[in-house]
Amino acid sequence: MNQAAASRATMKDVAARAGVGLATVSRVVNGDAKVSEKTRILVDQAIADLSFRRNDSARLLRQGIAASIGVVLDDVADPFFSTLNRAVETQAIARKTLSMTASTGNDAAHAKELIVALCARRVDGLIVAAPHGTEESYLADEIRAGTPVVFVDRPPVALKADAVLSDNAGGARLGVQHLIAHGHRKIACLSDGSNLYSVRQRIEAYRQALAEAGIQAEPVLEHSDGHDGLDLGQWLEAADALPESDRPTALFCTNSRASVAVLRALRNRSGAEPGAPWPALLCFDDFELADVVQPGITVVAQDPAAIGAAAADLLFRRLDGDTGPASTITVPTRLIVRGSAETPPVSGRR
Amino acid sequence: MNQAAASRATMKDVAARAGVGLATVSRVVNGDAKVSEKTRILVDQAIADLSFRRNDSARLLRQGIAASIGVVLDDVADPFFSTLNRAVETQAIARKTLSMTASTGNDAAHAKELIVALCARRVDGLIVAAPHGTEESYLADEIRAGTPVVFVDRPPVALKADAVLSDNAGGARLGVQHLIAHGHRKIACLSDGSNLYSVRQRIEAYRQALAEAGIQAEPVLEHSDGHDGLDLGQWLEAADALPESDRPTALFCTNSRASVAVLRALRNRSGAEPGAPWPALLCFDDFELADVVQPGITVVAQDPAAIGAAAADLLFRRLDGDTGPASTITVPTRLIVRGSAETPPVSGRR
DNA sequence: TTGTAGGCGTTATCAT
């Protein structure tokens, strides 16, 4: 019965069984017009008998393409990147292209290994969120060698290449202005991941928005991981202990990790009764259940699906032969008002 | 300068430039011992000059392996599957194996296309969450042809193959018992995705737990999508309108989509003041911020990372030649108490 | 319409 467990039948086998030439089998398999009905049936029978399936790896090697792309992201389990990844995958599948995904863990050395491995497989192209500290020279080599690369979430630093980014500056600015419009002047800026390009952009925009509104920036109100030896919870405790006139009345979280940390800390505020008032809160990056938390969290939402789709578009355009200059696409962000940021500046007694 | 933009250098090119034979280049590239220092330097130089990089696709074709696996899941953007995916990827990378992921959207026909495409690429093996309605015959063919398949999240129905599952029954049973232990007898069972194997298992366990406790199952208290024409919000409204003696005092959500819907509905309960009491709530499947919502949501947590790791383990064991009988691994679930389920049965007046 | 032969970029088996 199941005689062959190890190796699959090849076209040669099919040709032999059908008593025809190799090329004829190829023609049948590819639906090539010129083959007589008689031999087609013969071949189809042999194919069925041997349950032959064309080996696409061999086919693609011969044709010099891979019909697959590499997708290199910080972490495919992260909601932002997984959504981006899904959008890329959808575009790819529509073009009969498979995607090989790999997570860098934000480690530049690991990223390099992955990218090199992908290029060694001769993927048709690459979509990359390059970790901080990536030496781009090897990427430049790959691009020159003919593997187009589209950067996502962070632009290349010393490289002219396509990129798709969130409107970090615009979004952050809008968010901070929103807080200012609601009367806040003491606005803290909280970050976890301050070596990330996107986060740095947002912090910069925060400062600028303050300046534009004629508000003096105060370093005490800025907290980034690893900059003052405190974690976010400790920082909030310290802020609570500030004299009322210095205490922040609003919190701007520049990324979701900071947001989650802040939400947890606020939730567990020592000695607070359940309904104690929160400072105004505005988070960059939307998250599931942001509308369910009490109060609903106002956010500047990114659109990871749009980023992924745009990146795939760009990449496939290159694969289709577009040799135009490198372009950078900025994907808009959106302010979603849910209540947490629309409170007046009363410094919540804790 | 950049003369070659189109095609990369091949070993043949390197051999020519170094003035050596093809085989020698191969030896150098692979660090094969027997090659003189002199020629090695020569070849290395040529490699550098041409910035040659071995084409792994060709190499792997020759060696008859793919060094890559296929990962077919409902949706790589779903938190459960993306975490599972990440775990698989980690194991794969450790074995110098790349993973090609593909999302089925829970569509059996699409899943088949993806799997067939993956097998045509001759992936070494497959990790699959098969959509409901999958005809398994073609999978059986692939397995017979030598591509091992490990099922995740749902077992094969008419197939003897490896599988890694959550302890759906045990977890659901534990959860319902927890509610019962807190005095509840009117426990609703809410599902969104009732054609999913896992959800069906949980519903079944819910019924059994009730029966074991001597509680009469009441169909009115069970709601599944598409079974009564109501969405979850409407169902909750209807439940609120029930006479107090029939009204559920506790809610058991069998999956995260139901959980989210319920959380939203409870949050927006018509005419409820912010602090209005909730019924006891217990959700199957953990989620980010489950501890931040007020009250914290008690859940039966799954361990998608463990599932992914176990599946990869199983698959690689097969690839290493294990021909033992198919095994099914059940990954334990864990009850995480956070407050939402530990309230006595007072039917919250809305 | 059909078959033969050469090649895609490697590796593996022979000799030398």
Next chain:
DNA sequence: ATGATAACGCCTACAA
């Protein structure tokens, strides 16, 4: 130690 040469499984002129 090194080099031809034949595979791997397929596609594609070119012939027949």
